[in-house]
Amino acid sequence: MTSVRDDHPVRPTQQDEVAAAGSAFLGGPVGRRARLGENWWTPVRITALVALGMFALGMVQKLPCYNGGWFFGQGSQYVHACYSDIPHLYTGRGFADGMIPYFDRISEQSGGMEFLEYPVLTGLFMQVAAWLTPGSAEMVQEQQFYWMVNAGMLMVCTAVIAVCVSRTHRRRPWDGLLVALAPAFALTATINWDLLAVALTAAAMLMWSRSRPLAFGVLLGLATAAKLYPVLLLGPLLVLCWRAGRWRAFHSALGGTIAAWLAVNLPVMYFAPEGWAKFYTFSQERPVDFGSIWLIISQRTGNPLDDANTYGTLLMLLGCAGIGALALCARHRPRFAQLAFLVVALFILTNKVYSPQYVLWLIPLAALARPRWRDFLIWQACEVVYFLGIWLYLAHTSGGDNSQGLPQEGYQLTIAAHLIGTLYLCGLVVRDVLRPRHDPVRQDGSDDPSGGVLDGHRDAFVVGHTVHGGRTASDSKETEPVRWGSSSAD
Secondary structure (H helix, E strand, O other): EOOOOOOOOOOHHHHHHHHHHHHHOOOOOOOOOOHHHHHOOOHHHHHHHHHHHHHHHHHHHHHHHHHHOOOOOHHHHHHHOOOOHHHHHHHHHHHHOOOOOOOOOOOHOOOOOOOOOOHHHHHHHHHHHHHOHHHOOOOOHHHHHHHHOOOOOOHHHHHHHHHHHHHOHHHHHHHHHHHOOOHHHHHHHOOOOOHHHHHHHHHHHHHHHOOOOOHHHHHHHHHHHHHOOOOOOOOOHHHHHHHHOOOHHHHHHHHHHHHHHHHHHHHHHHEEEEEEEHHHHHHOOOOOOOHHHHHHHHHHOOOOOOHHHHHHHHHHHHHHHHHHHHHHHOOOOOHHHHHHHHHHHEEEEEEEOHHHHHHHHHHHHHHHHOOOOOHHHHHHHHHHHHHHHHHHHHHHHHOOOOOOOHHHHHHHHHHHHHHHHHHHHHHHHHHOOOOHHHHHHHHHHOOOOOOOHHHHOOOOOOOEEEEEEOOOOOOOOOOOOOOOOOHHOO
16 A cells, blocks of 8 residues: 655654643744754654663662662562662572572572573573672672663663664654653663563564564564563564565564574573573463452452463463454554554463563553553553552561551552553554554554555455455545545545
8 A cells, every 4th residue: 555645754743732732841842844853963862862861760769779778678679669670689599699590500599499580681681790790798789789780781771772663663753752751661670671672672673664574583582582572573473474475574584583592592401401491480380470460360369370371371362363353354454563562462461470560561562553642641650550559569568567558459459550551552552453544653644664564565365355456345446545544544
């Protein structure tokens, strides 16, 4: 299908009422004669600097814990909502003692965890930070320095994410500000090491948008070697390439993913098979935990839900079948970012645990799938409620004074807020797929700016519709070009 659009960047203050209102702090919406991008202050650079500034504010938010909350009194890190795994696992997983992940048993230091329970590339990231951490007579100082080193490395990941998201949709660089200004991003960026996988996934999405499927696959394979969720993106890509008949591109992406994942994992898999397998066995054996719908059911019924893996897997498969049907049956082929967001959100909603930093997986995908400030901020508000809820609940359950913090019923409400907020955004994305005139990205006549080889490509088939020359029979009189903003696009 052909798009009707010019080559000028889309200005959100001209499309989005919330962005226009928010611009009042900076002097109002951008005028039509503004000469953006003609000097050093390009949208991409501005977005990257804003993201780094917000990351720094997130570090400041952790200051009460850095100054003692992580080390003296368990409840303080929860009351101040500044908890981080990083300093605790420096000692708890043997890094402080010079142990090598996956090869050395660390049960004495880890409270029963025999090996590091993270994927190989994340383990390497943790180890590099440990090598950069100088020894000290005071273990507290080492833990502080280890967190600072990791924060510096994660800040680099943040810059990569901001740049990649801003460049993925060529005409919508300002959408990267959704990531840069996301409050949940700043609050959760240094809780764990998830930003490594998020950065690699964002870079993979950029490569796909530039019609480089092999580079996409290599980066996605590396991302999967850091965290499991990125491999889910191959599912939407499969059905979209099937619908468009672009099998060669999909095979290149798949081959690159497998090759990159094996290149990282095979050495550890061969020389330390038991340590390598710990991440996968731990994920399988882990009981129902914080943040999931299963925890609400378990707490309300008193049933430990030992079959949560089975239930979650079944719901995940049913949901993936629904997403596949949506991709194959929708009159107009969905955008890659839309389906990528839906499948990762589905994984989060059906999983038996939802750690607060998992929101980082969705933020870049949400900015590409549904770049509308009102809806994005509604979802972010729900995530901030959950972020505060889990720490206050832990303050309530771990402290001696149970009057402090949030009781179980209150925590369940914050879980519900997270679930409802994510479902709300999913619902809007599905509506955009079925009615493209509601999709902010397609309102200027674009097809799929992050779709790479799929962008503007004719369909090979559409389930339930007859295709003539790449168009469905239900399209409006074969009119060229398609104007997504018109009612005929419904």
